[in-house]
Amino acid sequence: MSDLNQTYLAALKQARWERPDIAALKRSQHGSWLLESHSMTARLKRHCQRFDVDVVNVYQLTPDKLTTDEVALIGHEACVVREVILKGDGHAWVCGRTLLPASTLEGQGGYLNALGAVPLGQHVFKQRASRRDAIEVAEVTMPTGGLQARRSRLWLHNRPMLVAELFLPDSPMYGKEIPA
Template sequence: MSSSYTFPVGISSQWADPNHLTIPNPCLKDWLLDTDSLTEKLQSACTSFHLTLLGQRQAPITLEEFQQVCSTQQQLNLKEWQVREVILWGDNQPWVFARSIIPQRLCENDFMNLNTQPLGQLIFNDKRFKRMPFEVTNMSASKAFLAQLHISSEMHLWGRRSAFTFDDLKMTVSEVFLPSSPVYREMK
C-alpha cells in the first residue's frame, strides 16, 4: 500500500441514469444501485477493511460537479466546498475509489476530523441526510487515473454517484469500483 498518491485524482467519466445503460449482470446491478451503506456492504464481504485518505481540502471541482451540489443562482466559489478522496480496501486489496464534494459548512461542523473514518458511517447514521437517485458510469479508466492509484488494468470500471441533501446543503459521493472489487467476481 503506497502512500504516494496524487491528490486530487478526480473521475473523468460520463454519468447517466441507470435506466440508460445496460448493466451486464444482476450482481453488478445490485452493487451499483444498493441504497444502503456501501461501507457496510464492503465490510461484510471481507475479513479486514480499512480506508486510505488520499486527501481532503478545498480543491478545484469540475463544472459538472458544481452543478450537482449548487443551489439555484449560486456562483462557483471554491471556498464553499471541500474535495475528499479515499480508497476503500477489503482484505488488503483496493476495492473502491471514492470522491466526495462536501460543503465547507459540513466540514466545519458535522464532518470535523473525519480523517480515516468512512463518510458513509456518518451519512447513514444521520436521518437528516436524504439520498437522491443514482447515476452510473462504465468508464474506460485512463492510464493516468489508474497510475495515480498504483493500479495496472485494462478493464472497464463501473461506478455510481449520488447527491445527498442535508437541510439546505447538497453533497455528492462518487464511487468507482476498482478491478479487485467483489463487484466483478461474477463477471470474471
Template sequence: MRFSGWHDALVGVSGEMRAWLIDRHSLTQRITRRCADFAVQEIHQRDARPSLDEADMAGVGVQQRALLRDVFLCCGTTPVVFAHSVLPYSSLTDRWANLGRLGNRPLGAALFADPMVKRECLQFRKIDRRHPLYHQAVAVVAEPPAYLWARRSLFTLSTRRILVTEVFLPDIVTL
C-alpha cells in the same frame, strides 16, 4: 444541470457488478459484511474547486471551492472502491461539522447513521482514461482495465448537500 455523461438508468452491466452498483444502502456496511478486515485509506483531502458537473450537483458556485476527499475502501490491503466526495463548506455545519475531519473513518457510516439524511437518486457512468477520477482509481491496480463502473449520489440534510462518487475496482466482484 450541464451534461456530464452520468445517467439515471444503469445499462450495459449485469451480474455481481450490477448488484454492487444499484444497492442504495451503505456501501461501507455491504463491504464489511463480506470482509472482516475492512479499512478506509485516505489518499488526500484538499481545498479545491470541484469539476463543473460536480459543482452543479453539490450546489457549489463555479468559482467556489469545497473540501474534496479521496479515499480507497479496502478489504484487507486490497482496494475495492475509490471514493471521491465533494463537501461544500456551507454544508459542514451543525450535525455535519465534523465530516471534514474523518481521516480514515468512512463518510458513508456517518451519513447512513443519521435518519434525517436523504440519499437522492443514483447516477451511473462507465469511466475510462479520459475521466480524471479513472487515473486516481487505477493508481493501485496492477493491470488497469479499459474502463471502470462508477456511481454517484447526492446526500442531503435540510438544505446542505454532499456529493459522493464511488468507482468500483475490479476486485469488488471477488468479495
C-alpha cells in the same frame, strides 16, 4: 500517493456520468451495487474481516473549479475534497472522491471535517436525516479493462455532498454476492 491511486483518481474525475435506465440497471450484473441507496461501507464490510480507509488526499476546491454538473448537484460554493481508497482485507476495492460543500460542513455536519480514516458512510447513514439521490453511472476504461463507477448526491440534514466511487478490479462487485 501511489501512481495507481493517482491513475484511479484521474479516471474517476474524467468519468462521463449518465443517468441510468433504472429498470435496465436493476437487471444488469452490477445494478444492485450501482443502485445501492444505503451505505456502501456497510455493504462492503459484509465481504471482509477487516475494512480500512486509506485517505489519499484532502484539499480545498474553489467554486470556479467545479464542473457545471457538480454545481447543479451541490451548488456553487467552496468544497473540501476527500479522496480515499476503501479496502477489504488489504485489497483495494473502491476509489472514492467526495465533494463536501462549505455549508454542509457547518453546524451538524461539522464532524465531517474530522473523519480521518473513518468511512463517510459509517457516519452519514447513522443519521436519520440522511438520504441518497441523483445516482449516475459510468464505465471507466482502464488499461486492465472497463471498471464500473457511480456518482450520487448524499443529503445530511438537508445539506448536500457529492460522492463518486470507482469499483476497482478486486471489488466484490465483480464477484459473487454475499447475502445480506
